[in-house]
Amino acid sequence: MKFRTLGRSGLRVAPLCLGGNVFGWTASEAASFQVLDAFIAAGLNFIDTADVYSTWIPGHHGGESETIIGNWLKRSGRRSDVVIATKVGMTMAPDRKGLSAVHIARSVEESLRRLQTDHIDLYFAHCDDPHVSFEETLGAYQKLINQGKVRAIGASNYTAVRFAEALEVSRERGLPRYEVLEPLYNLYERADYESAIEPLCLAQQVGVVSYYALASGFLSGKYRTPEDAAKSARGEDVVAKFLNKRGLGILAALDDVANRYAASPASVALAWQIARPSITAPIASATAVGQLNELVAATQLELDQAAIEQLNTASA
Numbered sequence: 001m002k003f004r005t006l007g008r009s010g011l012r013v014a015p016l017c018l019g020g021n022v023f024g025w026t027a028s029e030a031a032s033f034q035v036l037d038a039f040i041a042a043g044l045n046f047i048d049t050a051d052v053y054s055t056w057i058p059g060h061h062g063g064e065s066e067t068i069i070g071n072w073l074k075r076s077g078r079r080s081d082v083v084i085a086t087k088v089g090m091t092m093a094p095d096r097k098g099l100s101a102v103h104i105a106r107s108v109e110e111s112l113r114r115l116q117t118d119h120i121d122l123y124f125a126h127c128d129d130p131h132v133s134f135e136e137t138l139g140a141y142q143k144l145i146n147q148g149k150v151r152a153i154g155a156s157n158y159t160a161v162r163f164a165e166a167l168e169v170s171r172e173r174g175l176p177r178y179e180v181l182e183p184l185y186n187l188y189e190r191a192d193y194e195s196a197i198e199p200l201c202l203a204q205q206v207g208v209v210s211y212y213a214l215a216s217g218f219l220s221g222k223y224r225t226p227e228d229a230a231k232s233a234r235g236e237d238v239v240a241k242f243l244n245k246r247g248l249g250i251l252a253a254l255d256d257v258a259n260r261y262a263a264s265p266a267s268v269a270l271a272w273q274i275a276r277p278s279i280t281a282p283i284a285s286a287t288a289v290g291q292l293n294e295l296v297a298a299t300q301l302e303l304d305q306a307a308i309e310q311l312n313t314a315s316a
Helices: 029-041 064-076 101-115 134-146 160-173 191-204 215-220 226-231 235-242 245-261 265-274 289-298 305-315
Strands: 017-019 046-048 083-088 120-125 150-156 178-182
Touching (some): 029 064, 120 134, 160 191, 215 235, 215 265, 226 235, 245 265, 245 305
Parallel strands (some): 017 046, 046 083, 150 178
């Protein structure tokens, strides 16, 4: 496995990140443990989660994913073998959200407790908070880094303009900088990232960990007719958003490339991202080992330029 460095953080990760959003949602703890065991056995090491996973489920309060990962870390004893990323900032409760120093200080302790670890490798600001100054947020992260509770920081869901402003504040004030950006990016949704965010990240040597890398499962080829919406908890949303002329054209190109490489569409879609110079590691989730195997295969799949251009054209 060829590892990559996340920005200038010094953190070394495999070129694929395992999304933990499904743990405790569509994957039980037992199923999550199986996926995590297989993920590590395949030589990968990068796991992404968030404190807010999975507040959208009735009866959940957030932290369910972190708790499962923490239980797995305790059972497996593999903490030193993995890079754990989690996040803060999304709404946990009406009075529990944002990037204030107080909220970050409280949230990091809760995440550490659920993850059953003494440090978080990569701590993301899950969303921009225009009501709190960059100085306050970055100062709070500085304290956590000095205390050894966080190794590096990242930002998710920031516009290019706001992310550039945050980097400038870090430079001017001598505060920690966001070494990683986590944007939405996949074969279907390319424009926002490629137009402004990607050039900034390349120029500033910022690592990129893209979420929804498989467009909520659409790029796996799982949803090809309206009836396929019944295949998952998020199927209706996926079909409504992606199942159109352009989406079907992308699937056709994925199918063609996949057939030539004897691979799955999901593997090809992820390999297309892995081959992009600006992308450090796309994020993809799996609820079963069979799904995980398709993700792992992407790390060994080297697409030629003709295949990349075919996918670029179909998704332009």
